[in-house]
Every structure is written in C-alpha cells, then in structure tokens.
Amino acid sequence: MRSEQVHIRFLGPEDAAEKLKLETDNREFFEGYSMTRYSDFYTLPLQQELIEIYAEQQENDQAYSFGVFENATNLLVGAISLVQVTRGPLQSAVVGYALDKRYNNKGYTTESVKLIVDYAFQKLALHRIEAGVMPGNDASIRVLEKAGFHKEGIAIKNVQINGEWRDHQVLAIINPRDP
Template sequence: MLKSENIYLRPFILSDADELLLLRNKNRSFLEKYSMTRPTTYWSLEAQQELIVKWEQNKQKDIEYYFGIYKVNDHKLIGTISLFQVMRGPQQRAFIGYDLDQEHNGNGFTTEAAKLIVNYAFETLNLHRIEAGVMPHNIGSIRVLEKAGFHKEGIAIKNVKINGIWEDHQVLAIINPNE
C-alpha cells in the first residue's frame, strides 16, 4: 500500500470488483469523454473481475501495475491509477494513466496519487522515465501531471482514437531524478 495524507493506493483484489463497477458506471459518461470507446460488456461485473485478474497477472509479468485510489478517512474507492506498457531493457519506462470520481475532482487527490505512483515507479520499480498523453483541452489532467513534476514535451498528432475521432495528445514526462 502506498499512502499520503488524504489517500492511499492499493492493488485491486477480486472482491473489489463490485465497488470498481459502481465507480465506473457512476462516472461512465464523464470518463467516456477522455478515453477510448469500450464495448458494452466492459460495464459488467464479469468484465471488472476479468480485469482485476489480468492486472494481477500483468503485475507478475512486470508489464502493468494497477491500483485503486482510496480515501484515508473512509476507505472509499474514488479512482484508479496505473503504470502500463512497462518497458525494461534500455528504456526502463512506463506510461501513467488515471481516472477519478467526478465528484472528487479538484481536491488534489489525483495529484497525490500521481506523486505516490511516480515515487513507487522510481524507488521500487527502478524506472527511468514515466510518460503521459493527455488531450490538450483536458487542462485539469495536465495540471495534475505538472504538479506531480511532469514536463511538457510536445503534441502527438492524432494519437488516440476516442469516440471515433483521432485526438491529439499533449505528451508529458518525468525522469527519475536519482539517475
């Protein structure tokens, strides 16, 4: 478990699937504006259970690390954060991804979570670089990353297909300061 003053990060376990599904369904229309289109089956308990099993398998393979974001005061799941596409060898890098319950936006929780996972990536996983891609109009997400120490590197043109449209993404990164 990774912990700060207001939140903690914990890998998902199978019994978290119900709470994860509730969070995702509650925020579905909000999140769909910023993420790739998901099949209808994604929004089911079975799909969330399969994802949790896959995340654990991928953690064992050192290719993906997925955590729930929980509030310290009531242990409520309010979001997710991950390191994915972990590359070893000469790159030693990963991408960061996250989402937060819309009603908890603006409270600094995602920034805290990003700082925790960046520290985990550098101190525990010994990664050299973490990258992020954010649609340029998603100012809140860019602000989260900048507060967590990321710097802008450029725009990836028509980088990810979201809701049937190829969207540009602001590329941000952070380098391990211990290297």
C-alpha cells in the same frame, strides 16, 4: 502507499463490485477522455476478469494497476496505472488515471500521481514515466505538472476516443536518481 488524503493499492477480487460502481457512475465523464469502451465493460464479470488480468500483468512486469482510495472513508474513488512497462535501455512506463468526478478539485489525483511516481522510481527502478493528455484538459495537465512532469510536445492523432483520433499533449518525468 499513502499520502495525506488518499492511498493506492492493488485491486483484488473483493474490489470488483466497487470498481464497477465507480466505472458506471462515471461512465459519461470517463468516456470523454478515454479509449472507447464496449457495453460489456460495465458488467461485474468483466470487472472481475480485468482485476485478474491486472494481477497477471503485474506478475509479468507489464503493467501495475492500483485503486485510489480515500483515506477518511476507504472508498474506491479512482484508478491509476503504469502501463506499457518497458525494460532494457528504456526503463519506462506510461501513467493513466481516472478519478470519480465527485472527488475532483480536492488534490486526490495529484497525490495519486505522486504516489505512483514514487512507486515507479523506487520499487520498479524506472527511468522515465510518460503521460498523454488531450489538449484542453487543463486540469489533468495541471495535475501532472504539480507532480513534477514537464511538457514535451503534441502527439498528433495518437489515441482513438469515441471513434475519433485525438491529439495528446505528451508530458514526462525522469527519475531524479538517474544521471
């Protein structure tokens, strides 16, 4: 799936080294906003294993993990996922994303979120996509709002980041095709 500046695609074994570089180059930046990661996360074998896990999750309709690639260079500049895919009466998922700090403020994340929302609504027939953002991360909140998400409230101490339980602003988008 492609937009003006980026495209997203499922990661394959050939992407493991580039994913490791993305994670290593942005370790401090990403860890400021994501769940605690252990040192073995930053190894090629674990990145290879994670890509295999992503494929299994996709096959089992549990999660869908994509790489974000810059169109001009075809470089991996980020990652975006739909996780906690729930079927039945909910038909929902949670979106998460991370973009290389060198590519921030170019619209790449907004385009990536729009692409994955289209995928979720058109290909997966989901009804709702939710996101959680730490209050104060205004850039990420703006990304989601530009992609059509609306604020719903604050989830108190719902994600542990660097050993501390943190609040998250909950945002969501509903499939416009659903009544």
